[in-house]
Amino acid sequence: MSQASASPLVAPRITARAFFVSERLNMSGLERGDVLATIPLAFRVNANGIAILFRYGVVVLIGLNALEEEEFLRGLEHRMTGKLARRDEEIAIIELAPEKEDQIPPGGPICLQSLSPDRLILIGEALAKSVVLARHEREVASVFDTTEPFARELARSGRMRGSRRSILQNIGNALLVRHRVSGPVEVGEKPDVLWDKPHLERLYARLEDEYELKERAESLNGKLAVIAESAQVLTDIIDTRRSLRLEVIIVLLILFEVLVTIYQLAMGRHS
Template sequence: MPTSPMKAAREVRPPPAADDAPTGPGLLIGERIDVRAFGQADRLATGPMLVRAGNNRAAAVLRYGAVVLFNMSPDDEAALIEALRPFVTEPYNDWDAETATVSLRAGDEGPVDAGGTIYLSEITVERLQIVATVLAKSVVLAFYEKLLASVFDRIEPLARSLGRRGHTGREGRALLRQIGDVLLMQHKMVGRVEVAEKPDLLWDHPELERLYARLQDEFELNDRARALDRKLDLISRTAATSLDLLQNRRTLRVEWYIVILIVIEMVLLILYETFMAPRG
């Protein structure tokens, strides 16, 4: 995997309307967050966990390393991220940002306009949890999309080199490392985010299923996850085919060594029989 970790973010900017909704950035700050240990006293809700972060401010903290901050100033955000550090496994350093807006609009639930504004009919804890879940999944997908593009760029010349020359040295070892990266990425995506799974919150609040479905569709979560799966599968098959080719060439070389040894043995035997064997 890359030596310098990456952090992705979808920033939610304040709405231009008068009825401002609580907004803030969504960040991927590390591999994992111990949500059980963080925010016990100020917890507003679970699944995902929503904690109070001051007057009219809140943060959603998700176990797979994502945080979505609502209605917080840059100083508030920095303070909360600093408070989270002891609970973060393998913290990241840098992030990319995407922008969106949350705005109130009576009778409208979940559409996202061309400018990236998410419309909610009202602001409730449960709706903020839904928004946080979708933003967090989108941020993680963006992280893996960039990571996978980097792996793809590295594995293609290795596979081409092995297919053309069949070298067994540095290219083979590098290709094995890339296969390990891909397998680790698949494991993390399946066990970490569960993009295709609906949040547990919907079991208790089925009336929010439409909101979740619309946001899931607007942010193309399932389509992006399937695209990542296809690319991961392609990389795995490309690497496996290249390694099979490499192994076959090594096997063929060994077989030729055996044939040569047999020929040498036969020549030596003939020479012995011709010149060295005792004459009767």
């Protein structure tokens, strides 16, 4: 990882904002002379800003105003694969406090001893993971909302109403969300910058606690397991319905054959 030592940011209080813009960002050709880091790709923007880009579709912009942010994001649109119709955002206020340790007071800004690129990249990592988790949490919640009526009906009556098509749609929706959430974002993965700057591990641990990254990831994984089980249950119900139909058809065919045989025997006696 290549890294610059000096930060372009000079203001005592700045804003960092993470945007979840697409399923994938194409980073090829973005390497430049003012690069601050390569994994994730971070570089200077305008006079006092920093951009941090993640391949899984998140852009973190630090020290830019709203107009500059929108202009920068528009310039990336041709690099977005699977652009999201609804853009999720996560915001943090960063305050320069040279007399303090790196800390995050309750309800306050993120206080840093210096606005070094290493520290800002760690904040970008935390914001990027948090905004991805937020979107996935919402998607998983929507699956729970659609599967809950099926589960409630099954618990109440022991049967599940609904057509085969509606059940298959719920299975497909559950599997699609599970596939998206189990994507390229490893929340528990250690940021690359910490391998070179181990003294910043305490700051990142505080960021993890502030945004509850590990707890949210564990909760999400638990819900994904429930979604997988729900999809399996719905699949089993469809298979059971199909088996019952086949059994009914077989019984009716046997009954029909018996009736035909009885009729033929009766006609043979009369003749």
